[in-house]
Amino acid sequence: MVEPKISAISPPQPSRVEPKLWQYCAGHSVKIPKLHSKVYYFPQGHLEHACLNFPNTETLSLLDGHRPFNPCIVSAVDYLADPHTDEVFVKLLLTPITDGCVHEPPAEVREDEPKGDEFVSSGKTLTLSDANNGGAFSVPRSCATSIFPQLDLETKQPSQELSVTDIHGKIWEFRHVYRGTPLRHLITTNWSKFVDEKKLVCGDSVIFMKKKNSFGDIFVGIRRHTKFGAAKITKESVMEAVELANKNIAFEVEYHPTVEGFCDFVVDAKVVEDAMKINWNCGMKIKFSLKNEDSSKRWSVFKGTISALSAPNRPWRMLEVFIYKLDHLLYYMQYFCFINIITIEVDINMIFHNLMMRGSLN
Structure with a gap:
């Protein structure tokens, strides 16, 4: 009897995110190096980024014999979101500079800033009540007035249906109401499903976003109170990058702005050179x-x-x-x-x- 073939199910892949939406999810304090810019890569900072606790002496000894920093050009930037946690991160392709010269890309391919529309946003850290998957979400007034379409508060039971797109492109149908004592804005319908699917807990944050001066699409992103990004970066992957950098071969790094003890280990060249x-x-x-x-x-x-x-x-x-x-x-x-x-x-x-x-x- 011939055994049936079982096809392997590939794990879900990170989603690509529009750069400006990515920025609002990461927070404005997070600065990602520009495409084609000159930067310095710090292997020890990269190793710390991958360690949940500060790397011990044995781990740090892995860097013995390697350069303490490497001047590079940012050859590619991918803005991504984790398929399981919705945490945003980037992948940077770094090309070591071997001749001391920075080769400027042609003007038609140079990208100094992420292109696209401007966005407005409103975020909130979830309370116990918000994160209770049997309850509702208490909407900040700023979100209700600047992100959501305007409610007619003169009606007996003000309400509206909202179509909100998450960071992976999935559309959530929420109901926005204005009720309670005292009166307040709430998201009710499907909020429990959202909390359950996203595994939200008290202390996590949600960020609602939309294009500026627009009545169109509304987006929602998540920042986790407990950070998971570092657990996915291994010491082996760090050392692979370090070895390639030492050989002046292009290498890729993951950069998780929400990781605990986040370290900017890829730094704009002017900042480093001014400090020197x-x-x-x-x-x-x-x-x-x-x-x-x-x-x-x-x-x-x-x-x-x-x-x-x-x-x-x-x-x-x-x-x-x-x-x-x-x-x-x-x-x-x-x-x-x-x-x-x-x-x-x-x-x-x-x-x-x-x-x-x-x-x-x-």
Whole structure:
């Protein structure tokens, strides 16, 4: 008897996302290198990006014998969304610069900024009630007025049907009502199915978006409170990229802006080169911003003093900084890459605004 053939079911693939929708889902603090731009790739930052905890000495030893950074050209940028979590990420194809020259692409193929329409957005962090798959979603007033079509609040039971497209192109049919005590905007019909399918929990965020000055399509994206992106990047894939970079062969990296302790390990060349011109020294006063993971304020500004420096040819975490924030009575030591810092003693307008260490402090 001939055994029936069982066809393998291929796993779902990431969805390509319109760049401006991607940006709203990632957040405006996330900056992706431009196509054809010159950047620096930092292998240690890439390795940290792939580790749920800070890489140990044994893991860091994998980088022994490799260059601490590589100048590259961004040859391709793919804006993607994870098929299981809806988290957005990018794949960057980086081509090492071998002759010290940056070859400008022809004007007709150069892409300095993502093209397309402007969008407006409104987001909300889900409450316990919002994430209860037997309940409704309490819509922020700003979302109801700037994203959704206007409701006629003079009618007895104001309501409307909404067709909302998720990041993968699936259309959700929601019902938007204005009711309750006190009166408030709610999404009712199909919200429970949305919560269940997306596996939303309290602390996750939803972002509703639409084209500016448009009454057309509405889109919805998700930012996860618990980040999953790093678990999909292996040390082996990082080392494959590092080996290729060391051989001056084009390589691909994944860049997850929502990963815990997110590190910008691919950095605009001007930012790095400007930072290299600064005469960093012990005792220099600096300031920087850190993203808050457990506070209603998104960013906190810290000040500190450089207490020690490592070898200048290894800029990743070369600065040991004594950090202080008087209103929180916070004092501790931390290591940074010099491109994260605004100096107080040196007046410059350069800042690497996605701090490599943000969110990773204990």
